[in-house]
Amino acid sequence: MEQGGDDIQALIALMARLPGLGPRSARRIVLQLVRRRSQQMVQLSQLLDRVAQNSRECVVCGNITDRDECAICTDPARATGEICVVQDVADLWALERGRAFRGRYHVLGGTLSALDDVGPEDLGIPTLLARIDDESITEVILALNATVDGQTTAHYIADALEGSPVTVTGLAQGVPIGGELDYLDDGTITAALRARRRL
């Protein structure tokens, strides 16, 4: 068998382990890259190398950054007293794309899970509580997934903050913009109905 040499096969195998990819999609990607090897492939290799060398987690919030502290944590304009707690960096990026939140973040890096033995310390929840004091936070927005694990984690943090002066809020639940009712799960539609508002 000759399928491009050992390096190509190793590259396909490595690509196939990336999220959302498999052997077939990895082969298609590698073939396109080989066709564009002098441009796209070299560029991709160099960017991956630079990002691998320079990227790290922000020591304060867990965002991905190329410095010790990310641009949000070092921007004085974002010291609004609000901190938005998210599960993953992907969620932080999604909120930033929305441009609606101007405070700071705290990335948990997961959810509490008895099954997977993930406790509050693994998610940096003690660090979050310390930041709330240090940074004079007045509102903690729990922007966690509307999954069982996400909501368990939200309740844990809300409980830990009970009695403290901060306001704890969560994202509104309802029908997404452009969402068709017929495509929503029953839980979402029920929650949206319960939280109905006067127009």
Added chain:
Amino acid sequence: MEQGGDDIQALIALMARLPGLGPRSARRIVLQLVRRRSQQMVQLSQLLDRVAQNSRECVVCGNITDRDECAICTDPARATGEICVVQDVADLWALERGRAFRGRYHVLGGTLSALDDVGPEDLGIPTLLARIDDESITEVILALNATVDGQTTAHYIADALEGSPVTVTGLAQGVPIGGELDYLDDGTITAALRARRRL
């Protein structure tokens, strides 16, 4: 906005242009790579660089290889007198995975298309005809997609070989109408090859 720095955003944009990926899947991949930056990301960068430097098209058949001539073209055991004509390297790989064909290949790199102004010379069809003479070929297997363009190309090659002593065959029915070889399971492609018929 802080979404990991300019290099990360450039990396996501480059990844999002790969076949089958988009901005969302590219973000997920990049986030996983950053989490595994000291291992998986460095390894991926290095493999991409090596493949970009070393890979090229086999000067004889068009297969991807890390030498001037691929291992199939230089293996005397594969001088069986059969040549299998495929549209893309992905199809060659699919046939090799089936392990049923022991001859050599000719990769067209596309199909004839009046619309896109792709003629026989663009696909190396004159080179194929020359190889049939030079390599004492007795059977040409047209393993082309069961699409309109694939079948147009197959007929063009069959017509060009009319009157020559070579037998021209095509894959058996069993390749679904409109089906692309790269998307078939290995068993189907092998069965279709075994049941190939004279055109």
